[in-house]
Amino acid sequence: MFSPRLIILLLALIASAKPLNLHSISRRNLVKLSPIALQIALPQSASAVSPINVDELSGQTRNLNAYKYELQRKKLPPPSLLLRPKINLDFAVLLMRASYQILDDFNLLPMNEFQRDFFLLRSTSYKSYTSKLSNTIITQGDLTDPYYFDYISYAQYATINRAILKPNLISIESQPVENSTTGEFIDVPISIRSDLRDDLSIIPKLFRLEVGENILKWFDDRYNNTTASIPKGNPESAVRQIINLFRIQGFLTSGDVKVEKNVLNVGVEGSGNNWSMKCLKSEKLNNDFIRMAIEAWGEREGNAKLNYVKLNTYKIS
Numbered sequence: 001m002f003s004p005r006l007i008i009l010l011l012a013l014i015a016s017a018k019p020l021n022l023h024s025i026s027r028r029n030l031v032k033l034s035p036i037a038l039q040i041a042l043p044q045s046a047s048a049v050s051p052i053n054v055d056e057l058s059g060q061t062r063n064l065n066a067y068k069y070e071l072q073r074k075k076l077p078p079p080s081l082l083l084r085p086k087i088n089l090d091f092a093v094l095l096m097r098a099s100y101q102i103l104d105d106f107n108l109l110p111m112n113e114f115q116r117d118f119f120l121l122r123s124t125s126y127k128s129y130t131s132k133l134s135n136t137i138i139t140q141g142d143l144t145d146p147y148y149f150d151y152i153s154y155a156q157y158a159t160i161n162r163a164i165l166k167p168n169l170i171s172i173e174s175q176p177v178e179n180s181t182t183g184e185f186i187d188v189p190i191s192i193r194s195d196l197r198d199d200l201s202i203i204p205k206l207f208r209l210e211v212g213e214n215i216l217k218w219f220d221d222r223y224n225n226t227t228a229s230i231p232k233g234n235p236e237s238a239v240r241q242i243i244n245l246f247r248i249q250g251f252l253t254s255g256d257v258k259v260e261k262n263v264l265n266v267g268v269e270g271s272g273n274n275w276s277m278k279c280l281k282s283e284k285l286n287n288d289f290i291r292m293a294i295e296a297w298g299e300r301e302g303n304a305k306l307n308y309v310k311l312n313t314y315k316i317s
Contacts (some may be wrong), residue, residue, distance in 0.1 A: 076125075078132050080275040084146035084253060087272050091218070091249040092143035095289055098214035099156060102207055107190045108163040110173035117162060122155035144250075146272045154276035157287040164203055164284055167192060204285045212296025215289060219245050230297065238301075239264055242293050246271075251289070266294070 104111055129151050130138055139145040143152070170191050177184040196203055216230070223229045223245065230245070231237040236259055243255035243266065253270030271277075273287050280286035 076128075077275065077278050079129055079136075079147065080150065081134065081136055082270050082274060084270045084272065084274070085250040086144045087146055087149055087251055088249040089144050091251065092149055092272075094214065094218050095211075095287075096143065096153065096156060098211050099160065099287070102210045102214075103160055103163060105193065105210075106167075106196060106203065106207070107171070107192050108167040108203070110171045110190065112174045114159060114163060118155060118159040121159055122152060125155065126151065146250075149272050150275045153273055153287045154279050157276065157280055157283070157285065160207075161280070161283045161285055164207070167196075167200055167203065169197060207285055208288075208292045209296050209299055211289070212292030212294070213299075215293040216296050216300070219293075232301070235264060235298075235301075238297055239266060239294055242297060243268060243290065246290055246293075255290075266290070 103114065133147065136147060138147040138151075140148060143149050170189060172187045173190045174185045175188045177186050191197075196206070219230060219242075228241070228245065228248075230241045236257055240257045243252075243257065246252055246268075247255060251272045252268045255266070255268035258265045258267075268290060271290070273289065277286055277288055
């Protein structure tokens, strides 16, 4: 069985466009390289990854309960066979990377453990997922492919949820030694972000808001001072434009907003997270990126506006 260190190195090497110079990478940056590997994610053949021995799994990782994992995997709904557009690559990378970086910033667990769990989960579930896609062609490792993005986003958020369920106040993280020429790693203590320490229940909400804010900033960088910018002040207009910008990125086929008794009813079709949201519906945190962006807009505008946008009526196909 590969060691956590080797898994991280392999992912980083695959993700790098040029040979990896270990001594030029400081501390956690080597671990942070591996989200770029989300663009390649799985080996070319699912059979290239050895099957997990369930009896060994609980010993391999603190956060992954083998029995619960196997039970959950068997209960996953069949993949969505909806015809969906290609997702803008930069936008798809943003969604994956922002989710990773917020988790890293929260310091809920050592990121080398997260990478290991993520690697195990996505590798062992992939063959089962693709076998149920019938004749649908999936481009492995291509985040622009909605079928692949749907799967890899599920694997990422299923792993994130395990960190949220049992966050550590203090952890020991394996980090590369700065300026090392031999690829040495050192165990470094890390502590949960200070604003989370006194109330762990706020973690899912803050996670959604911070990922949502990353999405809004991405939109701002590209569309501010244009006719496509997100309006301020009017919830209906703002939410409608947020949905439109997701559509422009190829993340959904269509969406609409209707106001009924001061409640904004939001509906979308053909989203890039159609299947994964169903898989994650019982988790504390799901990958509802549209909701995250809407909530973050509400936070920008103040709580009164956020209360007006009653997201409990949010629907997804």
